[in-house]
Amino acid sequence: MNLNRHPHPEEPHVAQTPLRTETVPDTTTASSRIDSATKESLEDYTLRFAPRSYRRWGPAVVATSALGGIAYLADFAIGANIGISYGTTNAVLGILVAALIIFVTGFPLAYYAARYNIDLDLITRGSGFGYYGSVVTNVVFASFTFIFFATEGAIMAQGLQVGLGIPLWIGYAVSTFMVIPLVVYGMRILSKLQVWTTPLWLVLMVIPLVYLVARDPDAVGDFLAFRGEAGGSGVDSAFVMLAAGVCLSLMAQIAEQIDYLRFMPPRTAGNRRAWWTAVVMAGPGWVVFGAIKQVIGLFIAVYLISRAVPGASPQANEPVHQFLGVYEQMMPGWLAMALAVVLVVISQIKINVTNAYSGSLAWTNSFTRVTRTYPGRLVFVLVNLGFALALMEANMFDFLNSILSFYANCAIAWVVTVASDIVINKYLLRISPKVPEFRRGMLHAVNPVGFCSMLASALVSIAIYFGAFGAAVQPYSPLFAVGIAAVMPPVLAIATRGRFYLRRTDDGIDLPMFDAEGNPSDARLRCCVTGLEFERPDMIASAVPGPDGRTQYISSLALAQDKSGVHVLPPQRR
Incomplete structure (x- = not known):
């Protein structure tokens, strides 16, 4: 399933079929146990999306x-x-x-x-x-x-x-x-x-x-x-x-x-x-x-x-x-x-x-x-x-x-870079995908658009802070940090044509990511590794099919700990 076919949260979608809970047979052995990471993450969601079932406030x-x-x-x-x-x-x-x-x-x-x-x-x-x-x-x-x-x-x-x-x-x-x-x-x-x-x-x-x-x-x-x-x-x-x-x-x-x-x-x-x-x-x-x-x-x-x-x-x-x-x-x-x-x-x-x-x-x-x-x-x-x-x-x-x-230069470089990507690259230039992706296998390891922008902003502003460009400009290191972090993301996004944002656009799940009001869906799928059910935005198809050939699903939490990488979907040809 192609994520681009999913309605964007700002564009309400009326589901053609009711959202459902998929039950996938758990065919693993040792990996099927609920480890400490899963137990603890059920409380504070350390590594993952915060599901609707927990958000009761x-x-x-x-x-x-x-x-x-x-x-x-x-x-x-x-x-x-x-x-x-x-x-x-x-x-x-x-x-x-x-x-x-x-x-x-x-x-x-x-x-x-x-x-x-x-x-x-x-x-x-x-x-x-x-x-x-x-x-x-x-x-x-x-x-x-x-x-x-x-x-x-x-x-x-x-x-x-x-x-x-x-x-x-x-x-x-x-x-x-x-x-x-x-x-x-x-x-x-x-x-x-x-x-x-x-x-x-x-x-x-x-x-x-x-x-x-x-x-x-x-x-x-x-x-x-x-x-x-x-x-x-x-x-x-x-x-x-x-x-x-x-x-x-x-x-x-x-x-x-x-x-x-x-x-x-x-x-x-x-x-x-x-x-x-x-x-x-x-x-x-x-x-x-x-x-x-x-x-x-x-x-x-x-x-x-x-x-x-x-x-x-x-x-x-x-x-x-x-x-x-x-x-x-x-x-x-x-x-x-x-x-x-x-x-x-x-x-x-x-x-x-x-x-x-x-x-x-x-x-x-x-x-x-x-x-x-x-x-x-x-x-x-x-x-x-x-x-x-x-x-x-x-x-x-x-x-x-x-x-x-000193620390301000690093903080500015990070936050302004992310804000620039959201406002300019996602909404104005529409090069960066509007829906934020975080799952392993869907993203490239490193995207130079943000990574290089932040490093350039931090390094230049820190050099200015320590007087590398003279005492006259030394007090203005924060402004240089803001300016570089704001301008570089769109420049690099255009230069790279957005090729490094997504490794895949298809996560292999034929369920809408968002409900009729544009909120992350609360449909549940069973993780083939932990045996637990997780909400749709937290899940991705596993590269390992079930014993009957059906698609299995894995949570972002379990996938983050997959040392062998067998569950990670291959890159998608575009």
């Missing part, structure tokens, strides 16, 4: 869970750091520039995740990178998760030190290991945790700002006039871009939002408005909340510095001291300390369960694809936490700006 619950993941306090530190360095005007403009870029590039990715129910790695495979080519982007994303886990863990350790006198090195360990029990259980526990803790977190975060503005209106004027260590007056484009570069390191956050958005329910006529609201708010809309937090962090830091709050100014860029300094002016010292510690602990748990969860998915996905062995997601939870703990013990908070500025 409404749009509002998914959106709340996704937004709960941006409760991190790193935004307050980022805003304070760039403001102290470059002044309020340049910092705020840098925040706005970064927010605009992140929103525009994040929208198509969020839409694809919610519409097709796949994570960003699976989207990346079919958006110019190929089956193995997207492994490099998984490494970029996994690095994001442990860098920001370390940032939040360091903030929590600072809170434990200030509030309870716990040494930093012990605080680092506590903040690392306390998330393990929560992460093990996947999306079900994470969604409950985020929904339950969000109201308290919002109250603790908003109260300080409201209090400061109401009690001391002149603080707003001081904030706007703050020049920072650079001491310049007016707008300096170099400082604006240096500030934006730090903020753009958060671009990969869209991948964590997508780890929730892939569980969105099908879009229907009845829930269309709620569905779109959830996708926009919890997808690219996360950056609106992030930008607000960065400005608040800068505002509080300037307040502490300008008002010379005792003991707070030297640590005005540390969130625990920011909130403690404000709380102490509102209430008794013991209560201020308690609330500051509670805020830090809640924030750290909310974001770091997401960091640990998403990082483990990224490492597991890459490892399994390359080795075709599944060691279990828990192994990579521990690996990711080990990297984060090492960064914390190295006191990475002292050189946070440098780490984030």
Whole structure:
């Protein structure tokens, strides 16, 4: 069956025959057992499409869970750091520039995740990178998760030190290991945790700002006039871009939002408005909340510095001291300390369960694809936490700006490349297939369109960041990363005529991929390897026929672990 004959999700299809469940005899022996990968993937869908049978949450619950993941306090530190360095005007403009870029590039990715129910790695495979080519982007994303886990863990350790006198090195360990029990259980526990803790977190975060503005209106004027260590007056484009570069390191956050958005329910006529609201708010809309937090962090830091709050100014860029300094002016010292510690602990748990969860998915996905062995997601939870703990013990908070500025170039190169392929190559040029393909055998190993675009963008922008092209252009490395990643995918797609997107257009299954409303079909097929039934988008025909000569089907999960490759369909002549 040719996938091109399938209706595109945007074009409703009326099935000529009812969708059915195929039962294929299980003729395998050892391979028919349900291994640990299958059991675990039934909970968190580490390597695969998220089936409709699991997606029981409404749009509002998914959106709340996704937004709960941006409760991190790193935004307050980022805003304070760039403001102290470059002044309020340049910092705020840098925040706005970064927010605009992140929103525009994040929208198509969020839409694809919610519409097709796949994570960003699976989207990346079919958006110019190929089956193995997207492994490099998984490494970029996994690095994001442990860098920001370390940032939040360091903030929590600072809170434990200030509030309870716990040494930093012990605080680092506590903040690392306390998330393990929560992460093990996947999306079900994470969604409950985020929904339950969000109201308290919002109250603790908003109260300080409201209090400061109401009690001391002149603080707003001081904030706007703050020049920072650079001491310049007016707008300096170099400082604006240096500030934006730090903020753009958060671009990969869209991948964590997508780890929730892939569980969105099908879009229907009845829930269309709620569905779109959830996708926009919890997808690219996360950056609106992030930008607000960065400005608040800068505002509080300037307040502490300008008002010379005792003991707070030297640590005005540390969130625990920011909130403690404000709380102490509102209430008794013991209560201020308690609330500051509670805020830090809640924030750290909310974001770091997401960091640990998403990082483990990224490492597991890459490892399994390359080795075709599944060691279990828990192994990579521990690996990711080990990297984060090492960064914390190295006191990475002292050189946070440098780490984030460097990492931003890699994150921009990846996300903008995928967004460019979706918007330009899929919708405008129509060279890249609109339906994102992720299954082994359907894709080429590496697609130069996305893979080469990302490498070129990252390498050139990193070289610029380190001054290879002179000090004058050094602050603008993020803009070069955006420009190269946006332009190269369509250029390479045209040059290669799209030959490297699909290895096959026929997946061998004579069932529609989408239902009458354009959502991924919930028709089920039995996997000839595991003996389990999986939904249609997760399945592909096996190259091995059944004993009676009939076509057998295999899930993308089982196919990813097929070391012999006997089930992989051969290339299709075109």
